[in-house]
Amino acid sequence: MIIKFILNKKEVSIDVDPMKRLLDILREDFGLTGTKESCGEGECGACTVLLDGKSVTSCLVNAVHIDGKEVMTSEGIAKEPIGKLLIDCFDEPNAVQCGFCFPGFLVTSYHYVKTDGEKNLDKIKKSLSGNICRCTGYQKIFESVMLACERKPLMNANERE
Amino acid sequence: MKSIRKIDAIPKLNGSWKFLDDYSYKGMIHGQLLYSTCHHGIIKQIHFPDGYDLSEFTMVSAADIPGENIVPEPVCDQPYMADKEVFHFGQVIMGIAHPNRKLLREFISNTSIEYEELPAITDIKECLDNEKNAFGRELTIDHRTGKKPDPNWVHHHKIYYTPHQEQAYLEPQGMIAVWQPKDKIMFVRATCQCPFFVKEGVEAIMGDTIKEAVIETSEGIGGAFGGKEDFPNLLAGITSLLSYKSGKPVKIVLDRSDDIQITTKRHPARIEIETWTDPKTKKIMKIDIDYRLDAGAYQTLSPVVLARGVLHAISGYSIPDAFIRGRLFHSNTPSNGAFRGFGAPQAFAAMEAHIDNIASDLKMNPYKFRKINLFKIGDEFPTTQPILEDHLSNCLERVIDKSNYSKKLKEFKEWNKTHKDKKGIGISIGYHGGGYTGNGEKVLNSEVKVVIEKDAIVKIYVSNTDMGQGAHTTLAQMFFEAIDHPREKCRIQLPNTSKTPNSGPTVASRTIYIIGNLLRKFAFKIKDELGFENLEGYVASNQNEFPREFRMNFVQDPSVVFDDENYVGVAYKDYSWAACVTEIYYHADTYQIELTKSWSVMDIGKVVNQKIATGQAEGGVLQGLAYGLCEFFYKPGYGRMHGFTDYALPTTMDLPEIDVEFIHNDSPIAKGLGEIPMDFPAPSVRNAFHNATGIFINEYPLVPERIYSYMQRATDRHRQTQTV
Numbered sequence: 081m082i083i084k085f086i087l088n089k090k091e092v093s094i095d096v097d098p099m100k101r102l103l104d105i106l107r108e109d110f111g112l113t114g115t116k117e118s119c120g121e122g123e124c125g126a127c128t129v130l131l132d133g134k135s136v137t138s139c140l141v142n143a144v145h146i147d148g149k150e151v152m153t154s155e156g157i158a159k160e161p162i163g164k165l166l167i168d169c170f171d172e173p174n175a176v177q178c179g180f181c182f183p184g185f186l187v188t189s190y191h192y193v194k195t196d197g198e199k200n201l202d203k204i205k206k207s208l209s210g211n212i213c214r215c216t217g218y219q220k221i222f223e224s225v226m227l228a229c230e231r232k233p234l235m236n237a238n239e240r241e
Numbered sequence: 242m243k244s245i246r247k248i249d250a251i252p253k254l255n256g257s258w259k260f261l262d263d264y265s266y267k268g269m270i271h272g273q274l275l276y277s278t279c280h281h282g283i284i285k286q287i288h289f290p291d292g293y294d295l296s297e298f299t300m301v302s303a304a305d306i307p308g309e310n311i312v313p314e315p316v317c318d319q320p321y322m323a324d325k326e327v328f329h330f331g332q333v334i335m336g337i338a339h340p341n342r343k344l345l346r347e348f349i350s351n352t353s354i355e356y357e358e359l360p361a362i363t364d365i366k367e368c369l370d371n372e373k374n375a376f377g378r379e380l381t382i383d384h385r386t387g388k389k390p391d392p393n394w395v396h397h398h399k400i401y402y403t404p405h406q407e408q409a410y411l412e413p414q415g416m417i418a419v420w421q422p423k424d425k426i427m428f429v430r431a432t433c434q435c436p437f438f439v440k441e442g443v444e445a446i447m448g449d450t451i452k453e454a455v456i457e458t459s460e461g462i463g464g465a466f467g468g469k470e471d472f473p474n475l476l477a478g479i480t481s482l483l484s485y486k487s488g489k490p491v492k493i494v495l496d497r498s499d500d501i502q503i504t505t506k507r508h509p510a511r512i513e514i515e516t517w518t519d520p521k522t523k524k525i526m527k528i529d530i531d532y533r534l535d536a537g538a539y540q541t542l543s544p545v546v547l548a549r550g551v552l553h554a555i556s557g558y559s560i561p562d563a564f565i566r567g568r569l570f571h572s573n574t575p576s577n578g579a580f581r582g583f584g585a586p587q588a589f590a591a592m593e594a595h596i597d598n599i600a601s602d603l604k605m606n607p608y609k610f611r612k613i614n615l616f617k618i619g620d621e622f623p624t625t626q627p628i629l630e631d632h633l634s635n636c637l638e639r640v641i642d643k644s645n646y647s648k649k650l651k652e653f654k655e656w657n658k659t660h661k662d663k664k665g666i667g668i669s670i671g672y673h674g675g676g677y678t679g680n681g682e683k684v685l686n687s688e689v690k691v692v693i694e695k696d697a698i699v700k701i702y703v704s705n706t707d708m709g710q711g712a713h714t715t716l717a718q719m720f721f722e723a724i725d726h727p728r729e730k731c732r733i734q735l736p737n738t739s740k741t742p743n744s745g746p747t748v749a750s751r752t753i754y755i756i757g758n759l760l761r762k763f764a765f766k767i768k769d770e771l772g773f774e775n776l777e778g779y780v781a782s783n784q785n786e787f788p789r790e791f792r793m794n795f796v797q798d799p800s801v802v803f804d805d806e807n808y809v810g811v812a813y814k815d816y817s818w819a820a821c822v823t824e825i826y827y828h829a830d831t832y833q834i835e836l837t838k839s840w841s842v843m844d845i846g847k848v849v850n851q852k853i854a855t856g857q858a859e860g861g862v863l864q865g866l867a868y869g870l871c872e873f874f875y876k877p878g879y880g881r882m883h884g885f886t887d888y889a890l891p892t893t894m895d896l897p898e899i900d901v902e903f904i905h906n907d908s909p910i911a912k913g914l915g916e917i918p919m920d921f922p923a924p925s926v927r928n929a930f931h932n933a934t935g936i937f938i939n940e941y942p943l944v945p946e947r948i949y950s951y952m953q954r955a956t957d958r959h960r961q962t963q964t965v
Contacts, residue, residue, distance in 0.1 A: 107262075107263075112256070113256065113259070113260075113262075113263035114255065114256015114257070115256070116260065116262075116411075116412070116463075117262070117413075118411045118412065118413065118463075118497065118885075119497045119884055119885040119886075120496060120497050120884075121497070121884055121885065121886055123884070123885035123886050124411065124885050126411055153256070154254070154255065154256045155255060155256045155257075158254065158255035158256065166254075167251060167254045167255065170250065170254055171246055171247070171250045171251055171254070172246070173852055173856075174244060174246060174247050174250070174711065174850070174852035174853050174856055175250075175856065176247060176249075176250040176253050176254060177464075177709035177710065177711065177856060177857070177860065178410070178411065178412065178461070178462065178463045178464040178465075178708055178709025179249065179250070179253030179254070179258060179461055179463070179709065180260060180410075180411040180412040180461065180463030180464060180709075181411045182253050182254050183253075183254065183255075183256045186254055205893045205894055206893075206894070208893045209892050209893045209894045210892075211893070212411070212885065212890055212892060213411070213860075214408075214409050214410060214411055214464050214466070214860070214864070214890065215464055215709045215710075215856075215857075215860045216856055216859065216860045217856075217859035217860040217861070217862060217863035217864075217896065217899055218863070218893050218896060219856075219859045219896075219899055220852075220855075220856050220859065221893075222893075
């Protein structure tokens with residue numbers, strides 16, 4: 081089956097088994113290895129990407145589901161202004177440990193900071209509850225996202241979108 | 242104390258840092274393990290599914306092993322692959338490879354194995370309650386006086402159980418082997434803690450067919466927590482054999498369900514404690530501890546876990562008459578192995594609960610009871626090692642103070658009188674000996690290498706891996722801060738057994754404590770030897786001397802003398818100390834414990850990088866709390882958990898506010914940090930629940946179904962008493 085979709089703001093098309101997981105398409109067919117497989121059953125969030133602006137676990141999404149849609153991975157988000165802001169905010173308190181879950185956290189927190197962005201710990205905890213991290217105890221992750229919410233208003237208006 | 246940023250954080254965030262599964266080699270095929278689904282039995286036949294061209298597959302079994310079918314371990318008793326008989330569920334029988342990963346998975350899941358089943362022990366209590374299952378060397382620490390207990394002393398006798406715990410590193414186990422027939426070199430890329438262990442593992446299975454195994458880690462090691470200490474040796478061996486036989490690079494990455502079911506876990510334990518306490522002085526006068534671990538089907542590294550377990554079994558108390566006995570027990574389950582804490586969390590689980598039991602019985606404040614019995618300078622461990630500092634007591638005082646423990650204890654008692662829900666507060670203490678036990682560091686004789694280039698770039702060569710703990714940032718920092726060299730001119734070589742000297746495994750909280758302090762000393766030594774004030778200036782004006790290589794070995798302090806036979810002497814040169822207070826809110830309608838806040842105060846000596854250390858400690862504390870609260874690995878009648886759906890890891894919604902503080906950080910030496918945060922928090926949860934409800938539960942985790950059954954029992958007992 082030939083599917084067309086927008087990947088990190090570029091139009092792409094691929095001839096693929098309709099049941100192939102989005103996770104495998106990204107990693108094997110496009111070499112985007114920032115999206116990680118950890119549990120393979122939608123529990124841990126390491127493979128989180130944005131599908132039409134919503135965060136989804138790409139291990140549970142098949143090729144047929146992405147035809148005509150827009151996919152953003154951690155590699156794409158890292159180039160966006162809010163993505164860059166978040167990377168700096170994760171880096172500053174040394175929040176990253178093994179880093180295997182972090183591309184997933186970057187995607188989910190990007191979604192939160194972009195669409196909501198309120199510096200509210202309870203809301204942040206809830207928005208990140210689909211991502212598991214085994215190293216950090218989450219506290220520095222909260223700290224980083226809070227920091228990004230605090231700094232977002234300081235960005236140029238066109239960069240906040 | 243400078244919190245410099247991590248060298249790898251940005252590439253990890255933007256996805257460019259490579260983990261094991263992100264590597265690919267030309268012509269690479271995929272491998273997987275075919276393992277036993279029977280707990281104990283004779284393999285009768287293996288049925289492969291129809292409709293596949295078997296010539297496309299590469300298969301290896303015990304019969305293909307050119308070297309030895311025994312994995313090198315402290316006790317060499319585990320085969321890489323079962324020959325005729327399997328001794329546990331999850332025992333590897335074959336390695337199978339194919340170019341198509343998806344097809345390979347289907348092929349293996351449709352393969353069936355016929356067994357003649359034999360009796361098996363799979364239940365934790367069935368294993369640990371039966372003395373007949375004991376195997377391997379028994380350890381004893383004998384600090385008895387030979388006197389009989391005074392008849393006035395209060396006797397307490399209790400048995401405590403602790404469960405398995407899954408490391409749950411987010412990156413599953415994985416290995417790539419690339420056979421290079423021209424040079425007879427087996428190159429292996431590994432996500433592992435101990436590249437030199439993996440090298441031994443590959444060389445043992447391959448025997449004379451290879452000249453050498455060269456191991457290099459992946460850039461990223463996605464968490465390990467002990468889980469990547471010894472299992473990678475077995476996995477690397479089988480992956481190498483597949484590469485040798487197929488002539489192609491082979492990659493094996495375990496599915497999460499395979500990883501959870503067949504790899505090593507924290508040992509379940511049964512710890513029986515008897516104490517005699519003087520009711521007048523409130524001092525524990527005599528103790529007898531029977532410490533048992535479920536090793537699984539093979540001993541592998543369990544004797545080393547047992548050693549650390551018995552050496553931490555008495556917790557932080559000075560008891561004049563002590564006897565500790567440690568034994569391994571056999572079951573038909575996968576070998577248990579290393580997990581952050583390494584026998585110590587089990588020890589504190591029992592002893593810290595026992596202390597609360599005695600205090601409650603004597604109607605004493607658990608803090609005051611601890612204070613009376615705590616080690617003091619001049620006391621000794623049961624091994625006769627003298628106590629040289631009172632930092633454990635300092636940790637306890639600080640945490641009691643900052644958590645407002647005594648005030649809350651009273652407040653909660655009042656509040657609980659009028660509420661169905663309950664509030665509780667609990668204490669626990671702990672410590673962790675840094676580095677290998679006893680004479681281990683002497684035997685390891687770790688070596689580090691430094692090369693100074695013509696442009697004054699310093700390259701550090703160590704075999705210790707960065708699996709998220711920030712070791713490579715902190716190790717570099719210890720070197721360049723010592724001689725005031727610019728950070729950007731200091732690099733760490735990715736561990737590779739043909740480039741980095743053997744500075745030992747990345748285990749036992751030894752990386753910063755042994756290797757970091759060695760690098761710091763090394764920096765001063767090089768400075769003295771060359772006689773510079775500023776390295777860059779020196780290199781610029783003495784260009785002909787560079788590049789230059791320097792090497793240095795670790796020399797153990799002569800005071801560390803340990804009698805391995807009798808367990809007498811100095812087991813660890815330096816200890817990290819800790820104390821914890823956790824506050825809970827118990828929801829009576831749902832039988833749920835909600836953690837509200839947890840305070841930890843630790844002495845890890847000099848804190849090299851405050852933010853890295855705090856982050857690592859916070860993560861460890863959460864693992865520790867979850868060990869006591871929610872992590873369930875095995876249920877009778879259900880068996881082992883299969884993935885992150887049934888193994889309950891704490892999410893962002895499950896944690897309390899975690900407060901971590903380091904004291905005595907003006908110390909000249911950086912002590913162990915890796916494990917101590919995991920050792921001590923769990924008992925504080927149980928003690929808080931005990932404080933809240935008066936109900937004592939002698940096993941982890943404190944999940945609602947367990948609390949419910951204990952509550953029912955308590956209600957039934959109450960009814961029975963009323964009827965009588």
